[in-house]
Amino acid sequence: xxxxxxxxxxxxxxxxxxxxxxxxxxxxxxxxxxxxxxxxxxxxxxxxxxxxxxxxxxxxxxxxxxxxxxxxxxxxxxxxxxxxxxxxxxxxxxxxxxxxxxxxxxxxxxxxxxxxxxxxxxxxxxxxxxxxxxxxxxxxxxxxxxxxxxxxxxxxxxxxxxxxxxxxxxxxxxxxxxxxxxxxxxxxxxxxxxxxxxxxxxxxxxxxxxxxxxxxxxxxxxxxxxxxxxxxxxxxxxxxxxxxxxxxxxxxxxxxxxxxxxxxxxxxxxxxxxxxxxxxxxxxxxxxxxxxxxxxxxxxxxxxxxxxxxxxxxxxxxxxxxxxxxxxxxxxxxxxxxxxxxxxxxxxxxxxxxxxxxxxxxxxxxxxxxxxxxxxxxxxxxxxxxxxxxxxxxxxxxxxxxxxxxxxxxxxxxxxxxxxxxxxxxxxxxxxxxxxxxxxxxxxxxxxxxxxxxxxxxxxxxxxxx
Numbered sequence: 155x156x157x158x159x160x161x162x163x164x165x166x167x168x169x170x171x172x173x174x175x176x177x178x179x180x181x182x183x184x185x186x187x188x189x190x191x192x193x194x195x196x197x198x199x200x201x202x203x204x205x206x207x208x209x210x211x212x213x214x215x216x217x218x219x220x221x222x223x224x225x226x227x228x229x230x231x232x233x234x235x236x237x238x239x240x241x242x243x244x245x246x247x248x249x250x251x252x253x254x255x256x257x258x259x260x261x262x263x264x265x266x267x268x269x270x271x272x273x274x275x276x277x278x279x280x281x282x283x284x285x286x287x288x289x290x291x292x293x294x295x296x297x298x299x300x301x302x303x304x305x306x307x308x309x310x311x312x313x314x315x316x317x318x319x320x321x322x323x324x325x326x327x328x329x330x331x332x333x334x335x336x337x338x339x340x341x342x343x344x345x346x347x348x349x350x351x352x353x354x355x356x357x358x359x360x361x362x363x364x365x366x367x368x369x370x371x372x373x374x375x376x377x378x379x380x381x382x383x384x385x386x387x388x389x390x391x392x393x394x395x396x397x398x399x400x401x402x403x404x405x406x407x408x409x410x411x412x413x414x415x416x417x418x419x420x421x422x423x424x425x426x427x428x429x430x431x432x433x434x435x436x437x438x439x440x441x442x443x444x445x446x447x448x449x450x451x452x453x454x455x456x457x458x459x460x461x462x463x464x465x466x467x468x469x470x471x472x473x474x475x476x477x478x479x480x481x482x483x484x485x486x487x488x489x490x491x492x493x494x495x496x497x498x499x500x501x502x503x504x505x506x507x508x509x510x511x512x513x514x515x516x517x518x519x520x521x522x523x524x525x526x527x528x529x530x531x532x533x534x535x536x537x538x539x540x541x542x543x544x545x546x547x548x549x550x551x552x553x554x555x556x557x558x559x560x561x562x563x564x565x566x567x568x569x570x571x572x573x574x575x576x577x578x579x580x581x582x583x584x585x586x587x588x589x590x591x592x593x594x595x596x597x598x599x600x601x602x603x604x605x606x607x608x609x610x611x612x613x614x615x616x617x618x619x620x
Contacts, residue, residue, distance in 0.1 A: 179287040185418035186292055190284045197280045207273065219269045225250050226263035243328035249318040261311035262318075289421050293406050297399075305398045309384035316373050323369065327360035335359075368510040371503040378500035382493040388561040389488045397490035397561065407485045408469070415441040415468070431481065438478035441468030473556070474549035482556075487544070489561035495544045496560055501537075508533055 176197060178190035200208050207215070221241055224234035235255075239247035254262025279299055286292040333356070350358045383398040413420060431439055469486075472478045494500065512530040516523045547556045 176281070176284060179285040179291075180289075180421035183419055184421040185413060186286070186289055186421040189292075190286075193280055193284050197277070197284070201277055205277070207277075212273070215269055215273045219266065219273070222269065223263075223266035226254050226260065226266050228255070239329065240334075241329055241331050242322075243325055243330075245325035245328065246319070246322040249322040250315075253314055253318050257314060259310045259314070261314045264307070264311060264315055267307075287421065288423050289410070290423070292421075297402055301398070301402055305383065305396070309380060309396070312376055312380055316376055320369060320373060323364050326364055327356075332356045332360060362514065366514060368507050371506040371510065374499055375503040375507060378497050378503065382490070382497060382500065385490075385493065385561050387488065387490050389490075397493065400488055400490040401494075404486055404488075404491065411439040411441065411469075414439055434481045435477050438472055438475065438481050441472070470543055470547075473543075473547050474552060474554055476552065476554060479554055479556075487547075487556050487558065489559055491544070492558045493560040495541055496558070501541060505534065505537070 176194045178187045178194070180186035180190060200211065202208060206212065218241065221239055224237055224239070225247065227234045229235075235251045237247075238244050242250070250262040250265070252262070254260055279295075282295050282299070283292060286295060335356075353361070383396065383401065385397050387395045387397050387400045389400075410420075473482050508530060512526050516526050519526075545558060547554075547558070549555075
């Protein structure tokens with residue numbers, strides 16, 4: 155009996171320790187609490203024993219790490235960098251090895267870093283989110299541990315990584331990975347489906363990945379996104395605050411306003427309130443026509459049905475309220491937002507990628523064509539409507555107007571800056587090549603640029619470029 159009692163005590167203590175690490179930090183009834191409950195369920199699924207990742211996922215990560223970490227593991231004898239890659243093949247492996255060996259940023263190690271961090275840091279990240287007591291803490295953890303590291307790396311390396319991929323993607327079919335997929339007959343994949351149109355499974359999917367995916371538009375989308383997100387927020391006179399930080403804050407402000415309007419119960423510190431922004435009238439952050447649930451508030455996803463995107467119409471209505479103008483100019487219409495919405499190359503590439511992905515999806519799943527087209531049309535209409543309004547906010551019943559000026563437009567020190575700053579990939583190579591030849595021609599070399607880069611380009615051309 156004593157032995158059984160001792161075992162029971164040990165099990166109870168172990169259970170208590172396990173529960174302590176997976177108990178929502180936010181008080182019951184708040185929306186954050188319901189998010190944390192979902193994260194707890196996900197954590198228990200992927201870490202069933204509380205510590206180790208679920209078997210199949212752990213196996214896949216270890217296999218990928220063993221292969222892709224050889225890119226950044228040079229050795230004098232039997233150099234792992236010279237081995238063929240199971241996932242990338244020989245040519246793409248060499249491209250990323252060269253990127254690691256020849257660039258000071260060591261960008262070629264991205265695959266290894268991402269896989270290693272995912273395996274070793276995901277559990278801690280989830281635990282911290284689950285333990286967050288307040289909404290502000292929850293968002294701070296996401297920004298500090300997820301957004302900032304990803305964006306700091308992307309600003310340095312995303313263009314270089316894309317260049318390497320664009321140069322080797324046609325050879326990706328050499329990787330043994332494709333033979334492995336075909337041999338195991340992946341669940342859910344019909345090896346003789348109609349969309350294969352007579353091609354064998356391996357050839358069809360290699361061709362789709364290498365040639366059918368709209369890589370050119372994806373490359374443009376990435377380059378222009380990084381040029382805009384990684385530039386300095388020149389609305390802030392001092393420091394080096396990047397636009398990705400401003401846009402994260404903008405998203406959080408909209409999420410908080412939406413939560414306030416929809417009736418979500420916030421997890422707030424004493425004295426804080428997401429429903430009241432200091433110096434801003436309460437009605438500016440409360441939107442009309444928002445479903446606040448049957449009890450007037452929402453603590454679960456299922457309680458409310460209005461999405462954040464659906465609330466954008468109500469947001470635009472607030473743009474035209476005189477007492478709200480300063481709030482929306484600062485929080486939503488800063489120079490970082492202007493840089494993104496006025497970048498024609500970026501927004502054209504987004505539309506092109508959406509259209510092409512839809513076509514590929516319909517080819518693979520023709521039975522879902524109507525639904526896919528409806529989603530694409532809805533996205534296109536919403537995207538275009540929002541762009542048109544934000545580029546030229548017009549209020550019919552008032553003379554309210556907004557400053558829609560990209561970052562560094564009017565920067566007094568712009569003349570001394572590097573005209574290629576903020577670019578990456580093909581764009582930065584083209585820019586530097588043109589500089590060596592004696593400058594820019596606004597007519598021939600400024601196309602596809604916007605904001606900071608466009609103004610620098612045209613200014614350089616006026617000084618007597620080619």
